[in-house]
Amino acid sequence: xxxxxxxxxxxxxxxxxxxxxxxxxxxxxxxxxxxxxxxxxxxxxxxxxxxxxxxxxxxxxxxxxxxxxxxxxxxxxxxxxxxxxxxxxxxxxxxxxxxxxxxxxxxxxxxxxxxxxxxxxxxxxxxxxxxxxxxxxxxxxxxxxxxxxxxxxxxxxxxxxxxxxxxxxxxxxxxxxxxxxxxxxxxxxxxxxxxxxxxxxxxxxxxxxxxxxxxxxxxxxxxxxxxxxxxxxxxxxxxxxxxxxxxxxxx
Amino acid sequence: xxxxxxxxxxxxxxxxxxxxxxxxxxxxxxxxxxxxxxxxxxxxxxxxxxxxxxxxxxxxxxxxxxxxxxxxxxxxxxxxxxxxxxxxxxxxxxxxxxxxxxxxxxxxxxxxxxxxxxxxxxxxxxxxxxxxxxxxxxxxxxxxxxxxxxxxxxxxxxxxxxxxxxxxxxxxxxxxxxxxxxxxxxxxxxxxxxxxxxxxxxxxxxxxxxxxxxxxxxxxxxxxxxxxxxxxxxxxxxxxxxxxxxxxxxxxxxxxxxxxxxxxxxxxxxxxxxxxxxxxxxxxxxxxxxxxxxxxxxxxxxxxxxxxxx
Numbered sequence: 086x087x088x089x090x091x092x093x094x095x096x097x098x099x100x101x102x103x104x105x106x107x108x109x110x111x112x113x114x115x116x117x118x119x120x121x122x123x124x125x126x127x128x129x130x131x132x133x134x135x136x137x138x139x140x141x142x143x144x145x146x147x148x149x150x151x152x153x154x155x156x157x158x159x160x161x162x163x164x165x166x167x168x169x170x171x172x173x174x175x176x177x178x179x180x181x182x183x184x185x186x187x188x189x190x191x192x193x194x195x196x197x198x199x200x201x202x203x204x205x206x207x208x209x210x211x212x213x214x215x216x217x218x219x220x221x222x223x224x225x226x227x228x229x230x231x232x233x234x235x236x237x238x239x240x241x242x243x244x245x246x247x248x249x250x251x252x253x254x255x256x257x258x259x260x261x262x263x264x265x266x267x268x269x270x271x272x273x274x275x276x277x278x279x280x281x282x283x284x285x286x287x288x289x290x291x292x293x294x295x296x297x298x299x300x301x302x303x304x305x306x307x308x309x310x311x312x313x314x315x316x317x318x319x320x321x322x323x324x325x326x327x328x329x330x331x332x333x334x335x336x
Numbered sequence: 337x338x339x340x341x342x343x344x345x346x347x348x349x350x351x352x353x354x355x356x357x358x359x360x361x362x363x364x365x366x367x368x369x370x371x372x373x374x375x376x377x378x379x380x381x382x383x384x385x386x387x388x389x390x391x392x393x394x395x396x397x398x399x400x401x402x403x404x405x406x407x408x409x410x411x412x413x414x415x416x417x418x419x420x421x422x423x424x425x426x427x428x429x430x431x432x433x434x435x436x437x438x439x440x441x442x443x444x445x446x447x448x449x450x451x452x453x454x455x456x457x458x459x460x461x462x463x464x465x466x467x468x469x470x471x472x473x474x475x476x477x478x479x480x481x482x483x484x485x486x487x488x489x490x491x492x493x494x495x496x497x498x499x500x501x502x503x504x505x506x507x508x509x510x511x512x513x514x515x516x517x518x519x520x521x522x523x524x525x526x527x528x529x530x531x532x533x534x535x536x537x538x539x540x541x542x543x544x545x546x547x548x549x550x551x552x553x554x555x556x557x558x559x560x561x562x563x564x565x566x567x568x569x570x571x572x573x574x575x576x577x578x579x580x581x582x583x584x585x586x587x588x589x590x591x592x593x594x595x596x597x598x599x600x601x602x603x604x605x606x607x608x609x610x611x612x613x614x615x616x617x618x619x620x621x622x623x624x625x626x627x628x629x630x631x632x633x634x635x636x637x638x639x640x641x642x643x644x645x646x
Contacts (some may be wrong), residue, residue, distance in 0.1 A: 105385065108460040112468045121471035124478050132561045138565035151402035169410055208576065210560045212466065214394035215403045216576050295561045329467035335469050335561030336474070 089112030112149040131331040142294030142295035145206040151217045156284035162248035181307035186232025201228035211298040227266040247304040258302040259322040269294030297334035299325040364618040372487045372498035379480040395453030401575035405509045412440040414451030422449045507534040522602040530633035553582035
C-alpha cells in the first residue's frame with residue numbers, strides 16, 4: 086500500500102515536474118515571453134473598451150480604512166539627496182517639472198497645495214495580491230499639467246524618484262496622458278490626514294486609482310513629459326517594467 | 337466490433353463459453369468538441385500552475401477589501417526552527433499545521449529548504465518569478481475564455497446543451513438511482529452509455545456556468561481597472577480580497593472536478609473513453625437498433641447524428 090502510494094506520488098510529482106520544466110524552458114527562451122506577453126496588449130485594449138477612461142475607482146468611507154497601510158519596496162531611501170531633505174523635515178523639498186512643457190519649474194508642497202486638491206479614500210492593490218485602503222490628499226496631476234502647459238507632442242508623464250533600487254538604479258514610473266489626466270490621479274502629500282510617512286513615500290507620491298501598486302511611485306523627485314520612454318532606464322517605462330512586469334498595470 | 341465466430345472458439349474448453357456480446361462504434365464527439373476539450377485541458381492546467389506561482393507572491397487569503405496580516409483565512413508561512421532550519425506552517429483560521437517540504441517551506445532551485453507557498457513542482461515557472469507567471473496566466477486566460485465562449489456558442493447552436501445537458505424531468509426522477517450507481521462504480525455499456533446521466537449533466541452545467549463563469553468574474557474583480565465598472569460585483573462578493581479567495585477556492589474546485597472526471601474515465605473504460613475524445617468513436621454494447629426500413633436506407637446519416645454528443 087505504501088509502495089503504491091509512494092509510486093503514485095512520484096508519478097504525479099514526475100508528471101507535474103516535467104510540465105513545469107518544459108514551461109521553464111519556454112520562459113527562458115527568446116520567443117516564449119514575447120508570445121505570452123501578446124496578452125498584455127489585449128488586456129489593455131479590451132479593458133479600455135469595457136472600463137472607459139472616465140470610469141472612477143471605488144471610493145470608500147472612513148470606516149473602511151485599513152488599520153495598517155503596508156509599505157512595500159523602499160521604506161527608507163538612502164541617497165544623500167533624500168537624507169538631506171529628510172533631516173530638514175522636507176522644508177527644502179521641491180518637485181521639478183521638466184520635458185515637453187510650456188513652463189518648466191519647481192514646486193514646493195505649499196505651491197502644490199494651492200492648485201486643485203482632492204481627498205479620496207481608495208484601495209491600493211499590490212501586484213503580489215494584497216490590498217490596503219487609505220485616505221489620500223493631494224494635488225490633481227491634471228491641475229499641475231494644466232498649470233505648466235503640456236506640449237501636444239508629449240505622450241507620457243515620467244516620474245523620477247529619489248530612492249534607488251539594487252543600490253544604484255533609481256526607481257521611476259510612467260503614465261499615459263489619459264491616466265495622468267484622470268481626476269483620481271494625485272500627487273499625494275497626506276495619508277490618513279497626516280503628512281505622508283517616510284515608509285509610504287514622503288514627502289510626495291503618486292496615486293493612481295485604477296492601476297497596480299508599482300505604478301504608485303513614492304519619493305517623487307521630478308516629473309518629465311516625454312514623447313517616448315525608450316531611452317529612460319532600460320526602456321520599458323518603469324523600474325518594475327524593466328524587470329518584466331507589464332507597463333499596463335490595470336490587472 | 338465482434339468479429340469472433342463460433343468456429344474460433346475452443347470447443348474443448350471445460351466450461352460453456354459465452355458468445356461475446358455484440359458491440360459497435362458510435363460517432364460520439366464531433367471535431368470542434370474534441371478540439372475544444374483538449375485546448376481546455378492545456379489552458380486550465382497552465383492557468384492552475386501559474387496561478388499557484390502568483391499566489392506564492394502573497395501566500396495568504398483574506399475576506400473583505402484589505403488584508404489584516406494577523407487574521408488570514410489561510411496562509412502558508414515559513415518560521416524559524418531549531419539550528420537555523422525552516423518550518424513550513426499552513427495556517428487555517430487559528431489552527432497551525434506543520435507542512436514542511438510541501439507547503440510554506442520546500443526545496444528551492446539550489447536544493448535547500450526555501451520559504452515558498454506551493455512547491456516548485458506545482459508552479460509555472462518553477463522558481464519564484466511573479467512577472468513570468470502573470471504572462472502565462474493572462475495568456476492562457478484568454479485561451480480559456482475564448483475557447484469557453486466558442487464551446488457555449490457551438491453547444492447552443494448544435495442543441496448539445498439543451499439536449500444532452502439540461503436535465504429532463506425523468507433525469508431528476510432517476511437521481512437516487514444514479515447516485516447509487518456512481519457509488520457502486522456501475523456504468524452502463526449499452527445505448528444508455530451515450531446519454532449523460534443526471535449527475536454528469538449537473539456536474540457539467542455547474543462546472544461551465546458556475547465554476548467557469550465564476551472564476552473569470554472573480555479574476556476580473558481583482559483588476560483595479562475593471563473594478564471601476566464592477567463595483568457592485570466586488571461589493572456583492574465581499575470585497576477584492578474576498579474575490580481573490582473565491583478565485584482560489586474555485587481553482588481547487590476545478591481540480592476536484594478533474595480528479596473525479598479522470599477517475600470516472602478510468603473506471604468506465606479508459607481506452608474507449610480516450611478513443612471517444614480523440615477520434616470521436618465510442619464503443620457501446622448491443623446491435624444497432626433496427627429502425628423502420630425507410631429511415632435506415634434513405635437517411636443513414638441521421639442515425640449517426642442522433643448519437644453524436646456535440
